[in-house]
Amino acid sequence: MSEASKIQIPRVKLGNQGLEVSKMGFGCMGLTGVYNSPVSDEDGISIIVAAFNKGITFFDTADVYGPHTNELLVGKALKQLPREKIQLATKFGVVFGGVDPPGVTAKGTPEYVRSCCEASLKRLDVDYIDLYYQHRVDTSVPIEETMGELKKLVEEGKVKYIGLSEASPDTIRRAHAVHPVTALQMEWSLWTREIEEEVVPLCRELGIGIVPYSPLGRGFFGGKAVVESLPSNSALLSTHPRFIGENLEKNKNIYNRMESLAKKHQCLTAQLALAWVLHQGDDVVPIPGTTKIKNLDVNIGSLKVKLGEEDLKEVSGAVPLDQVAGERTYVTLRHLQWKFANTPPKV
Structure with missing residues (x-):
């Protein structure tokens, strides 16, 4: 029996609307590519089932991953x-298309919200979605209109809770006034901390849970590009400013400073970096993803790493933000475009 299988993953409230999840979730995006080659359905299902058997019950996907194939895979699992x-969390709001060159845009019209929800329910083959995020905010549509349709989906039982991703403080407030927002998904890791000044305090004021994606800095704190080379087919990371x-x-x-600190705490570098995120609050539920069982075990093992206040300061100090070289980029519409520039997906 692996050490990870012996760890009891705590249950926590995500937001104050009643949603309870495992303290660590699983991000499914990488199972269908983006960072490397997609895994087979058999392997993808196996790792999702393994994650559940080890105590993870919170799984994150989106209609844009694949596109569509990720939801189909999760549905099979x-x-x-x-x-x-x-x-189960999934997302809507990213649209492929455009003219010359093919582009990617955000869309949040009520009609689109409903059509996306119906399509995701079908692909996932479920009766309801536990947490439904607007993946990216469509600034051409008032957030009140988008949230109004999401509210209807909640009333119809197709969605249980509503979330936002990469939203500004003003958007969060306005959305929350229409219907309570349960969770906000944002990039948050030791080297990506912009949300700490305004967004985190706002979420806590409003009772919104925080779901950090890329909590290991897109694998950097797991040794990607340092201990192990970048996957040759990872167009996203091979062009990321911090990896080149x-x-x-x-x-x-x-990374070297973090590696030294990890030895002090008798854990792996990835575990220390992930433990730092986990210690940011009971309302913080990171969703690291992986395609390997051994990495899944490493991630779960971070729950055993206990950090006091001074430890957290020391870890933060090992990653001074003014020494992080390269701009943060998240998977925005611009960065999704590379994969589909030559082969726009069928809709």
Whole structure:
């Protein structure tokens, strides 16, 4: 029996609307590519089932992953799991298309919200979605209109809770006034901390849970590009400012400091970085993803790493934000475009 299988993953309230999830979730995006080659359905299902058997019940996908194939994969995995014990999150709001060159936009019209929800329910083959996020905010549509349709979906029982992703403080407030927002998904890790000044305090004021994606800095704190080379087919990371050229060489110093601290805490570098995120509050539920069981075990093992206040300051100090080389980029519409520039998906 692996050490990870012996760890009891705590249950926590995500937001104050009643949603309860495992303290660590599982981000499914990488199972269908983006960072590397997609895994087979068999392997993808196996790791989702393994995550559940180890105590993870909160799974995150989106219609844009694949596109569509990620939801189909998750849906197949759910057939092997007790649906009532799963908290399933998916997202809508990213649209492929455009003219020359093919582009990617955000869309939040009420009609689109409903059509996306119906399509996701069908692909996932479920009766309801536990947490439904607007993946990216469509600034051409008042957030009140988008939230109004999401509210209707909640009233109809198709969605249980509503979330936002990469939303501004003003958007969050306005959305929350229409219907309570249960969770906000944002990039948050040791080297990506912009949300700490305004967004985190606002979420706590409004009772909104926080779901950090890329909590390991897109794998950097797991050794990606430092201990192990970047996957040759990872177009996203091979062009990420923090993973290339002089920036990468400078950022390796940050990794080395974290590696030394990890030895002090008798854990792996990835575990220390993930433990730091986990210690940011009971309302913080990171969703690291992986395609390997051994990495899944490493991630779960971070729950055993206990950090006091001074420890947290020391870890934060090992990653001074003014020494992080390269701009933060998240998977925005612009960064999704690379994969589909030549082969726009069928809709």
